Amino acid sequence: xxxxxxxxxxxxxxxxxxxxTTEQKNNALAAMAQALLDDTAxxxxxxxxxxxxxxxxxxxxxxxxxxxxxxxxxxxAAGIRxxxxxxxxVGHQLSExxxxxxxxxxxxxVPIGVVAIIYESRPNVTADAAAxxxxxxxxxxLRVGKEAWRSANAIVTALRCxxxxxxxxxxxxxLIEDTTRASATELMKADDLVxxxxxxGGAGLIRACIENATVPCIQTGTGICHIYVDKAAxxxxxxxxxxxxxxxxxxxxxxCEVCLVHKDVAAEFLPRLKARLCDPxxxxxxxxxxxxxxxxxxxxxxxxxxxxxxxxxxxxxxxxVVEDVxxxxxxxxxxxxxxxEAIVTADAATAARFTAxxxxxxxxxxxxxxxxxxxxxxxxxxxxxxxxxxxxRGPMGLSELTTYKYVITGNGHTR
Amino acid sequence: xxxxxxxxxxxxxxxxxxxxTTEQKNNALAAMAQALLDDTAxxxxxxxxxxxxxxxxxxxxxxxxxxxxxxxxxxxAAGIRxxxxxxxxVGHQLSExxxxxxxxxxxxxVPIGVVAIIYESRPNVTADAAAxxxxxxxxxxLRVGKEAWRSANAIVTALRCxxxxxxxxxxxxxLIEDTTRASATELMKADDLVxxxxxxGGAGLIRACIENATVPCIQTGTGICHIYVDKAAxxxxxxxxxxxxxxxxxxxxxxCEVCLVHKDVAAEFLPRLKARLCDPxxxxxxxxxxxxxxxxxxxxxxxxxxxxxxxxxxxxxxxxVVEDVxxxxxxxxxxxxxxxEAIVTADAATAARFTAxxxxxxxxxxxxxxxxxxxxxxxxxxxxxxxxxxxxRGPMGLSELTTYKYVITGNGHTR
Numbered sequence: 001x002x003x004x005x006x007x008x009x010x011x012x013x014x015x016x017x018x019x020x021t022t023e024q025k026n027n028a029l030a031a032m033a034q035a036l037l038d039d040t041a042x043x044x045x046x047x048x049x050x051x052x053x054x055x056x057x058x059x060x061x062x063x064x065x066x067x068x069x070x071x072x073x074x075x076x077a078a079g080i081r082x083x084x085x086x087x088x089x090v091g092h093q094l095s096e097x098x099x100x101x102x103x104x105x106x107x108x109x110v111p112i113g114v115v116a117i118i119y120e121s122r123p124n125v126t127a128d129a130a131a132x133x134x135x136x137x138x139x140x141x142l143r144v145g146k147e148a149w150r151s152a153n154a155i156v157t158a159l160r161c162x163x164x165x166x167x168x169x170x171x172x173x174x175l176i177e178d179t180t181r182a183s184a185t186e187l188m189k190a191d192d193l194v195x196x197x198x199x200x201g202g203a204g205l206i207r208a209c210i211e212n213a214t215v216p217c218i219q220t221g222t223g224i225c226h227i228y229v230d231k232a233a234x235x236x237x238x239x240x241x242x243x244x245x246x247x248x249x250x251x252x253x254x255x256c257e258v259c260l261v262h263k264d265v266a267a268e269f270l271p272r273l274k275a276r277l278c279d280p281x282x283x284x285x286x287x288x289x290x291x292x293x294x295x296x297x298x299x300x301x302x303x304x305x306x307x308x309x310x311x312x313x314x315x316x317x318x319x320x321v322v323e324d325v326x327x328x329x330x331x332x333x334x335x336x337x338x339x340x341e342a343i344v345t346a347d348a349a350t351a352a353r354f355t356a357x358x359x360x361x362x363x364x365x366x367x368x369x370x371x372x373x374x375x376x377x378x379x380x381x382x383x384x385x386x387x388x389x390x391x392x393r394g395p396m397g398l399s400e401l402t403t404y405k406y407v408i409t410g411n412g413h414t415r
Numbered sequence: 416x417x418x419x420x421x422x423x424x425x426x427x428x429x430x431x432x433x434x435x436t437t438e439q440k441n442n443a444l445a446a447m448a449q450a451l452l453d454d455t456a457x458x459x460x461x462x463x464x465x466x467x468x469x470x471x472x473x474x475x476x477x478x479x480x481x482x483x484x485x486x487x488x489x490x491x492a493a494g495i496r497x498x499x500x501x502x503x504x505v506g507h508q509l510s511e512x513x514x515x516x517x518x519x520x521x522x523x524x525v526p527i528g529v530v531a532i533i534y535e536s537r538p539n540v541t542a543d544a545a546a547x548x549x550x551x552x553x554x555x556x557l558r559v560g561k562e563a564w565r566s567a568n569a570i571v572t573a574l575r576c577x578x579x580x581x582x583x584x585x586x587x588x589x590l591i592e593d594t595t596r597a598s599a600t601e602l603m604k605a606d607d608l609v610x611x612x613x614x615x616g617g618a619g620l621i622r623a624c625i626e627n628a629t630v631p632c633i634q635t636g637t638g639i640c641h642i643y644v645d646k647a648a649x650x651x652x653x654x655x656x657x658x659x660x661x662x663x664x665x666x667x668x669x670x671c672e673v674c675l676v677h678k679d680v681a682a683e684f685l686p687r688l689k690a691r692l693c694d695p696x697x698x699x700x701x702x703x704x705x706x707x708x709x710x711x712x713x714x715x716x717x718x719x720x721x722x723x724x725x726x727x728x729x730x731x732x733x734x735x736v737v738e739d740v741x742x743x744x745x746x747x748x749x750x751x752x753x754x755x756e757a758i759v760t761a762d763a764a765t766a767a768r769f770t771a772x773x774x775x776x777x778x779x780x781x782x783x784x785x786x787x788x789x790x791x792x793x794x795x796x797x798x799x800x801x802x803x804x805x806x807x808r809g810p811m812g813l814s815e816l817t818t819y820k821y822v823i824t825g826n827g828h829t830r
Contacts, residue, residue: 014774015748015772018771018772019771019772097793103782103786105786105792105793112805113774191625196805211629214625214626216803216804216805218805234827237826240827240829241827241828243829244829248829248830355822356433357434359429359433359525359528361820361821362822363820363821363822364825365824366824366827367823367824367825367828367829368825370829370830371518371828371830372821376830377821378512378514388631389611389631390611390633390805390806390818393820403804403805404808405777405808405809406776406777406778406792406808406809407778408777408782409766409779409780409781409782410779410781410783411652411782412649412652413781413786414656414658414659414660414663414782414785415659415663415783415791
C-alpha cells in the first residue's frame, strides 16, 4: 500500500479505537502479546534476513540493537502485558465546572488520534509503541529504518493478527512499507491525517522534522546533560554521581556529557575525578576533554568549543571550571538541550537557585541524571523523552499520549 | 531595534521573570494598568493617527475594531487588574512521587519562556496578551499588523513604563518594530529564541505558520462550528440555540456556521428555522444556504460544496439534512475545524454517542456554541482558542501558558 493509503486507513480506524472500553483494549493487548510469542519463529527468520543484509553496512553496536532472540521477543511480549496492566489514561474527568446558570463544563481526557512514529533500527520499539498507542486509544503509524523493516513487518503482522483474533480492527497498528526518505517526508506533511509525529532517532532526524514538518511534532531525545559540582558538594557523592551518569550506559540520552566544577573545589575534585574515571583497573576508562582551567589542574585532552555542544554518547566527558552556581546556570543555559541537569551540593539555597533557574525537563539535586526515564519516574513505560516545552516534557507515558476535550451540557442555554 | 535584537532582549529577560514572586508580578500588573490610564491622551493620539492612515484602505468593520476611546482604554486597564486578581499558575506542584529508595520526584508548573504573538489590528489584544504573559511568568513578543502599530506602540510604551516604575525589567513586554512580512517569518523561524508562537488572525496567517514555522505553534481560532438538530430535539430549544449561535455575534469564531437536521424532523423544523432567522421584523436577517434535501422543504440559496467548508463570519447559515446522528458525526468529521459543535436532543444515548464521537475542543449538548470562551469557561481570561490537540485545546487561559519541569531530589542516588 502507498503511504497515503496507509494513513487514510489509520485515520478511518481512529473513530472505533477512541471509543473502545478499557477491557476491549486490554483484551487486544493480551492477544498481541500472545501472538508475538506464537510468531517467534517467523519473527526470528525475518530478523535473520535483516541481520544478514545489514551486516556489511552497519556497525557492530547497531547490529546488536537490531538483533532479536527468543528472550528479546519474550521481553517484548512481557512489556505489552505490563502496558495492559497500567491504568487507562482515557476518559478521565480532569475538571468539572457547574456554572450558576446550571451549564456544566467537564474536561475529559481523550486520545490524540493518529500518532506517527519515525524510528531507526530497534525492533522492540515496534512492539512498545504499538502497545502504548493501543492502550491510549491512539492509532499508530510506524515508520522504521530500512535495516529493520523485515523484523518490524513480522512483528506488526503478529500484532495485527492478535488484534483481529479478538474481533477488533487490526488497522489500529500500521507499518509504512516505503523506507525511503519520501515516506518520512510524507508523514511530516500529512497534516490532514497525522495528529502527532514523534521522531525517535538522531539529531539529523529531529532537525529534519523541525525544518519540514507541518504536522504537530514532539522532539525527543537529544541529551547534552550537565552535572555541576558545587563548592558545598560532598565530593565523594559527586564522584559516585558523575561516574554513574557518565559510565553506566553512555549511549543513552540521559547520560552525562559535561561536568562543571566550582573553582573553589576544582583543585581537590578534578584529580579525584581523573583517578576514578581513568582508573586503568576499570573495564573501560573515560576520556576527559578539559577547558583551560581544568587542564591547569589535571592532564587530559584540551577541549575545543564543540566539545561543550556535543552529545558524545561515548566514554567522553567534557569538563569546565566555573566561578560559581551562576556560572554553571549560564553555561547550561547556553549549551543544554534542556533534557536533564544535576547539581551536587549540600547547600539548600544553592540547590533551590539551581532548580529554579535551570530550564530543563528534569533538574536533579544530589542524584544521577540517569533516572530520567518513564519507568524510573513511575510512568510504567515510555514513548520517548520530550526535550520541548509544549504538551509533554521529559518522559512521555500513557497520559502524555492523550489530549482533552470539553463536554458541555445545558438545557437550552444561550449566551 | 531589529527583530533579532528584540528577541535577544526578550530571551535575556526570561531568567528574571520566571523567578518573580506572585506579589512582584501583581505589582507590575497594577502599575501597567495605572500607566495605561495615565497615558490615555498619547494612546488616543496614536490611535487617531492609525485611524487616519487606515481609513482609505480597510473596511468600516475593521476600522471599528481598530478604534480606541477613553472607555476602551479604561476597559483594557480593568482587564489587566482582573488578570492580577487571578491565581498565579506558576510554581504549583502537579504531582509528587517518593520512591522506595527515597528519591523524590516533583512535577512543578513553570513558565514557557518567550511567547510570541502575531495578531492583526485589535489594540486591546496588546494589553490582554501582555497581562497574561506577565502573570504567567512569560516574556511576550508582540507583532501587530501595520494598521495598528502606532496604537500598539503607545500602549506598550505605557505598559513598559509602568513595569519600570516598580523596579522591574520592562523587557518582559516587547513590540516588534518591523511590520512587514519579514518580521512574521523571522518569528516563525527563531527556534533558538522563541518558545511558543501563537498566531491570532485569519486562516491565511494560521496556514503561513503551519507551513513555515520551525518554532512550536498553537493554532487558534478558525471555527466552522456545527449544530445538529436530532430527531429527539425539543425544536423550540433548537431554534433558540441556533438563533443564538448564528445571530448573536456572527463575526466570532464560536458562532455557528452549519446546521445539520435529522431527516425525520426536517419538514417541521426547517420552516420554523426560516421563519425565525429570516423574519423581516428582525434587525438583521440570515441568508440560508441549503443542500438539496433542505431546498426541497424551504426556499433559500442552493448551497455549493464550499459552503460547508467556509467560516462565513457573517449572517449566513449552511443547512443540510442528514440521515441520523451518525450522518451528523460523519459530516462533522469531514468538515469541522475541531472548534465547537453542538447537538440538540432529549435522548441521552444519542447525546452520549455524539459527545464521544465528535473530535472537537468543545462538544455541547443542548447549549449554544457561543460559550466556548475563556471567560465563560471560568478561566478568567483568554489568550486565544486552540483548535489543535497538542498542549492546549479550546480556550487558553493562564495555565495553558505554562509548562512543567521535574525537580528530583536525592541523597547521592545513582542508577
